[in-house]
Amino acid sequence: MFNGGRRSYPILGGRLHFVKFETGKLNECLDFISSKQLHRGGVDSPSWRSGAQPDDIVIKATGGGAYKYADLFKERLGVSLEKEDEMDCLVSGANFLLKAIRHEAFTHMDGHKEYVQIDQNDLFPFLLVNVGSGVSIIKVDGHGKFQRVSGTNVGGGTYWGLGRLMTKCKSFDELLELSQRGDNSTMDMLVGDIYGGLDYSKIGLSASTIASSFGKTISENKELSDYRPEDISLSLLRMISYNIGQISYLNALRYGLKRIFFGGFFIRGHAYTMDTISFAVNFWSKGEAQAMFLRHEGFLGALGAFMSYEKHGLDDLRVHHLVERFPMGAPYVGGKIHGPPLGDLNAKISWMEKFVQKGTQIIAPVPMGVPATTGMGGFERPTSKGDILRSDASAALNVGVLHLVPTLDVFPLLEDPKTYEPNTIDLDQDEFKYWFKVLSDHLPDLVDKAVASEGGTDDATRRGDAFAHAFSAHLARLMEEPAAYGKFGLANLLELREECLREFQFVDAYISIKQRENEASLAVLPDLLMELDTMNEEARLLALIEGVLAANIFDWGSRACVELYHKGTIIEIYRMSRKKMQRPWRIDDFDMFKKRMLIDRKDQPYKRALLFVDNSGADVVLGMLPLARELLRHGTEVVLVANSLPALNDVTANELPEIIAEASKHCGILRKAAEAGGLLVDAMAGIQDDLKDAPESAPLMVVENGCGSPCIDFRQVSSELAAAAKDADLLILEGMGRALHTNLNARFKCDALKLAMVKNQRLAEKLFNGNIYDCICKFEPVS
Ligand SMILES: Nc1ncnc2c1ncn2[C@@H]1O[C@H](COP(=O)(O)OP(=O)(O)O)[C@@H](O)[C@H]1O
Ligand SMILES: CC(C)(COP(=O)(O)O)[C@@H](O)C(=O)NCCC(=O)O
Numbered sequence: 001m002f003n004g005g006r007r008s009y010p011i012l013g014g015r016l017h018f019v020k021f022e023t024g025k026l027n028e029c030l031d032f033i034s035s036k037q038l039h040r041g042g043v044d045s046p047s048w049r050s051g052a053q054p055d056d057i058v059i060k061a062t063g064g065g066a067y068k069y070a071d072l073f074k075e076r077l078g079v080s081l082e083k084e085d086e087m088d089c090l091v092s093g094a095n096f097l098l099k100a101i102r103h104e105a106f107t108h109m110d111g112h113k114e115y116v117q118i119d120q121n122d123l124f125p126f127l128l129v130n131v132g133s134g135v136s137i138i139k140v141d142g143h144g145k146f147q148r149v150s151g152t153n154v155g156g157g158t159y160w161g162l163g164r165l166m167t168k169c170k171s172f173d174e175l176l177e178l179s180q181r182g183d184n185s186t187m188d189m190l191v192g193d194i195y196g197g198l199d200y201s202k203i204g205l206s207a208s209t210i211a212s213s214f215g216k217t218i219s220e221n222k223e224l225s226d227y228r229p230e231d232i233s234l235s236l237l238r239m240i241s242y243n244i245g246q247i248s249y250l251n252a253l254r255y256g257l258k259r260i261f262f263g264g265f266f267i268r269g270h271a272y273t274m275d276t277i278s279f280a281v282n283f284w285s286k287g288e289a290q291a292m293f294l295r296h297e298g299f300l301g302a303l304g305a306f307m308s309y310e311k312h313g314l315d316d317l318r319v320h321h322l323v324e325r326f327p328m329g330a331p332y333v334g335g336k337i338h339g340p341p342l343g344d345l346n347a348k349i350s351w352m353e354k355f356v357q358k359g360t361q362i363i364a365p366v367p368m369g370v371p372a373t374t375g376m377g378g379f380e381r382p383t384s385k386g387d388i389l390r391s392d393a394s395a396a397l398n399v400g401v402l403h404l405v406p407t408l409d410v411f412p413l414l415e416d417p418k419t420y421e422p423n424t425i426d427l428d429q430d431e432f433k434y435w436f437k438v439l440s441d442h443l444p445d446l447v448d449k450a451v452a453s454e455g456g457t458d459d460a461t462r463r464g465d466a467f468a469h470a471f472s473a474h475l476a477r478l479m480e481e482p483a484a485y486g487k488f489g490l491a492n493l494l495e496l497r498e499e500c501l502r503e504f505q506f507v508d509a510y511i512s513i514k515q516r517e518n519e520a521s522l523a524v525l526p527d528l529l530m531e532l533d534t535m536n537e538e539a540r541l542l543a544l545i546e547g548v549l550a551a552n553i554f555d556w557g558s559r560a561c562v563e564l565y566h567k568g569t570i571i572e573i574y575r576m577s578r579k580k581m582q583r584p585w586r587i588d589d590f591d592m593f594k595k596r597m598l599i600d601r602k603d604q605p606y607k608r609a610l611l612f613v614d615n616s617g618a619d620v621v622l623g624m625l626p627l628a629r630e631l632l633r634h635g636t637e638v639v640l641v642a643n644s645l646p647a648l649n650d651v652t653a654n655e656l657p658e659i660i661a662e663a664s665k666h667c668g669i670l671r672k673a674a675e676a677g678g679l680l681v682d683a684m685a686g687i688q689d690d691l692k693d694a695p696e697s698a699p700l701m702v703v704e705n706g707c708g709s710p711c712i713d714f715r716q717v718s719s720e721l722a723a724a725a726k727d728a729d730l731l732i733l734e735g736m737g738r739a740l741h742t743n744l745n746a747r748f749k750c751d752a753l754k755l756a757m758v759k760n761q762r763l764a765e766k767l768f769n770g771n772i773y774d775c776i777c778k779f780e781p782v783s
């Protein structure tokens, strides 16, 4: 996946797609598998192309269907189903999810979803409650260690069965939807009904507590048809959910367990169902136990069956190896096709066009859930309810495609990876609204650039429009439910935009802008270096830091900055930006940094510095390269860390060697260092070496970071970067994305310098009580 960098890794990972079909639509499922040749590794696999397919395809499966439909699979696809024990699969699927996915588990109370960070070392034991037709209650003690401790025959089947008989509903969703408009006090006997409207406070029961489900119907001389189906459905739902909640809690109590995870098709991501179960667990445990739900809850068994293959080594998979993406289209949910087949770009674009023509809003790639809340403060009637419960086919399937990337690692210099949170600001509803507008406003310009970068052809225009609709659909989806894709910060949002561009095959939207700015900056670099060399060490260090901050103004992601670019040439803007530099900066730790560099470490310079570079052009050429040169002068090894994949106008790791080679033509220090770092092998061939007798230089190296985003999440970086970090004792993070939006509060095991110009008024106010174009020079030495 990250082979856009200088070096390419053998890609041993893969992707997990999550697709769901109802049993009743099994034929569609078989068609789907067959059309994509999924049982043979997909239509793109070498064996399919060469026609050399094995006869005996074996696929792991679990559940009753693995027995019931084995013959059908053999007949239709030539596939033998290898049956795995259902309970084993359920547990190993849950263990895998809880171990390997960061934002898998969440609580759901009063319509509010909150992701729970699970400590890997403190996962077991827990209670797993699978609510299907009936209910299984399993105590899980470890991998492969579990026991079915209890269960109840009053489960999802009971709700659906009784509900169908009593309300004449034709579908489960209809029944559930009815419950949201119901009032259970017309059916249920409440404590208040018994005590003349009063609480039974002595034993802690409020007047609205259900004393007896359906109990009120005894004393009234009414027929079933006299009751509203809405009320019947709600009373039933509560009766069954509370019962499940209570039995689960009692079992948790029995084994001293605090965490209860609920799964099974009864829940299916419905907000209302989750609220009801959570309320019950909370009520019966008096807040001691917590009901939790899993984002991939419908796939526990399938994942468990997949895990039972021995050859893939998935046991060693960790959170940092998995990246979740939300591509447009793809989902075949509930037997209905929601979007084009996986990975088929043309079908995807046509699908988008169809929606645009119809004037219909595209349903975001991930079908929507219900933003409803029950508002349950007691066993009262819900106060706030979602007015729509989407059809079965678009039930909340809040999952994307899981990319398994074994080459990713946790950045070893993070002070505490467990408490590290990359995003500086929380994207709450208000904040999201702001960024929604910023990103929406920026979209037309981005599409223009993207289309132009692909030659402005009709095909590119078509892809550009599809990209715009896809990204808008994502934004709309997140606006409706900010937690839809897991815990989502600004960094994720900015990365989603880049991913979306890649999905529509825009390789590098800013390519020509980057090239133009690189050339213009390289042309003035010799003069800048000469000017710097006339200064004393102290003045030079200040000029270098000023230079980095000033050049960070070249940011094509900032609306304010882009407007500036119409007002002058690159060099004019750079000069203007430098001239405006006025200390003290909004955060100004320069003196501390200077002391560390020139006094404390005079005789013992930093051994290795990692410079996380940001934008192309002046930013890297006139800002970061001269700073790197200064460190090299002090004898420090310098590693320039750049993106693996393009994002806005950020420089990428595979663009850097050429830029360095060009800069080296005018600078002996850079040239020697780049040679020592193995960067100039090809680029400098044929150039006469006038530096043969110069002393050995510390090396200048380039490393890709494993990302394709304007921000960086240090929990998932390339293993190459993780290896380079082992000997580093100085980190320099540059730019708004890497040093402000993310990592402003990150703590590292070595000295860290964070440099950025704040190019957004709201962010300046929010973070620093400051103004747009303020500069940040934050130095955090380790003592
Ligand atoms: N669209 C649906 N149609 C039928 N039942 C549904 C639907 N959505 C959710 N359910 C609930 O899911 C239950 C079945 O869950 P499932 O996990 O498939 O159980 P099992 O494998 O034990 O039959 C049903 O009894 C019902 O409560
Ligand atoms: C995407 C960015 C973080 C890139 O900034 P950089 O890291 O290059 O300094 C930044 O351009 C940004 O936050 N832009 C959106 C805000 C705006 O238009 O004001």
Ligand SMILES: [Mn+2]
Pocket: 555, 614, 615, 648, 649, 650, 710, 735, 737
């Ligand atoms: Mn940038």
